[in-house]
Amino acid sequence: xNATAVRSILAELNASTSIVDAASTCVDAFAKSAWPGxxxxxxxxxxxxxxxEFSFSTRDEDVRFACEVGPPEMPTVERIAAAxxxxxxxxxxxxxxxxxxxxQAAQSxxxxxxxxxxxxxxxxxxxxxxxxVETPAEARDSSVxxxxxxxxxxxxxxxxxxxxxxxxCELYYRQPQMNAAELHAFTQFVDAAPQRxxxxxxxxxxxxxxxxxxxxxxxxxxxxxxxxxxxxxVRDRSIGSRGRIRACFLESQAAFGNASSAYAAA
Numbered sequence: 204x205n206a207t208a209v210r211s212i213l214a215e216l217n218a219s220t221s222i223v224d225a226a227s228t229c230v231d232a233f234a235k236s237a238w239p240g241x242x243x244x245x246x247x248x249x250x251x252x253x254x255x256e257f258s259f260s261t262r263d264e265d266v267r268f269a270c271e272v273g274p275p276e277m278p279t280v281e282r283i284a285a286a287x288x289x290x291x292x293x294x295x296x297x298x299x300x301x302x303x304x305x306x307q308a309a310q311s312x313x314x315x316x317x318x319x320x321x322x323x324x325x326x327x328x329x330x331x332x333x334x335x336v337e338t339p340a341e342a343r344d345s346s347v348x349x350x351x352x353x354x355x356x357x358x359x360x361x362x363x364x365x366x367x368x369x370x371x372c373e374l375y376y377r378q379p380q381m382n383a384a385e386l387h388a389f390t391q392f393v394d395a396a397p398q399r400x401x402x403x404x405x406x407x408x409x410x411x412x413x414x415x416x417x418x419x420x421x422x423x424x425x426x427x428x429x430x431x432x433x434x435x436x437v438r439d440r441s442i443g444s445r446g447r448i449r450a451c452f453l454e455s456q457a458a459f460g461n462a463s464s465a466y467a468a469a
Contacts, residue, residue, distance in 0.1 A: 204243050206230040209255070216465040218266040219325045225293050229270045229321060230255065232289050236274035245275040247317040259466035261455040266465050267324040269335070271317075282318030283307055286334045289321055295332040295367035305347060306336045306363070313341030322364070333373075336363040354378075354392050354425070355385050361424065373432070377424045386419055399433045406435045409451060410442050 206227040213223045233254050236242040246254035254271035272286040283306050287298045310318070315337055322333040338347065338360050347363065353376045364373035381389060393399045407414035410421050417423075424436040439448050456464050 205234060213266060216266055216468060217264075218465065219328075221328055221330045222266050222268070222323065222325050225323045225330045226255070226268055226270075228292060229268075229272075229289065229323070232285075233271040233274050237276050238274070241275050246271050248320060257469070259452075259464065259469075261452060261461065262459050264461055264464045265325045267322065269320050269322045272319055272321050279315040279318040280310065283310065283334075283336060286319040286321050286336075290332045290334055290367050293323065293330055293332050295330075296370075298334070298365070298367065299370075302365070309338055309342040309345040309347045310336070312345055313339030315339055326368075332367045334365045334367065336365065338362055351427070354389055354427075355381070357381070357385065358425075364426070371429045373426045373428045375424060375426045375436075381419060386415065389418065390415065393433075396431075396433070402433060402435055406437065409437070409448075 209226050209230050210223050213226060218226075234242050238245075243254065244252040246252050248254055248269060248271060249256050256269045258267045258269065259265075260267070272282055272289050277285060283303065287303060291297060317337055319337065320335040322335060324331050324333075338345075340359065342360070347360075351360075351372075351374050353360065353374075355378070358376040358378050360374060361377050362375045364375065365371075366373070378389075390403075393403045403414050403418075406423070407417045410417040412421070421437060421441050423441075426432075426434045426436070439445055442448065453462075453467060456462060456466065
């Protein structure tokens with residue numbers, strides 16, 4: 204696999220030129236490796252080790268992707284700087300130096316598994332870039348963690364997503380199984396805003412369980428955004444077969460009028 208092959212795949216999915224060009228640049232960043240035999244099967248980004256992951260939304264037909272920012276031989280501690288550099292090469296606004304220093308300080312607290320990833324999506328003829336920064340468990344005492352609190356104290360900060368265009372930060376938490384008091388507090392938080400309630404209702408439908416049972420027994424995570432945004436995340440293996448998940452996704456796409464999307468063709 205190489206950049207030419209990825210361009211061909213994206214062309215078949217009718218991806219925008221901006222996404223095709225961005226993917227080609229990113230593939231070159233990690234695939235031109237001193238270890239070509241492992242360049243496409245070493246990453247923590249995906250379950251099969253692929254360093255490039257395509258994603259889709261039910262609300263539009265855009266192709267998105269996330270990727271590694273350097274080859275497998277690149278030390279993990281260097282990947283934040285590599286992500287910032289790659290984002291700039293894609294035309295993203297510069298990351299403030301104080302923000303980069305804050306991330307590097309947080310990562311210095313503990314062991315890293317993957318360091319940093321890059322996410323790219325279409326924005327008209329341009330692209331929007333998000334940098335994903337790993338936060339080790341030991342970083343709970345860092346300025347990043349202490350300045351931003353999870354919904355419950357038991358929530359564990361896993362990574363930070365930084366939108367280069369808006370400078371908004373999205374904090375991603377894993378939520379361990381909750382006791383009765385925590386479940387009540389979490390549900391109260393969600394029910395306090397219509398957007399959060401609709402997110403939980405969609406989560407419960409996907410899990411095919413009442414919402415309080417889904418929250419209690421399905422492994423999930425969530426994110427919080429500077430401006431008050433909220434999202435829920437769940438692994439596919441937690442909610443049934445991939446065939447069922449695909450059927451749900453296609454049904455939801457059809458409801459938004461996207462029945463002939465790139466996802467349907469993939």
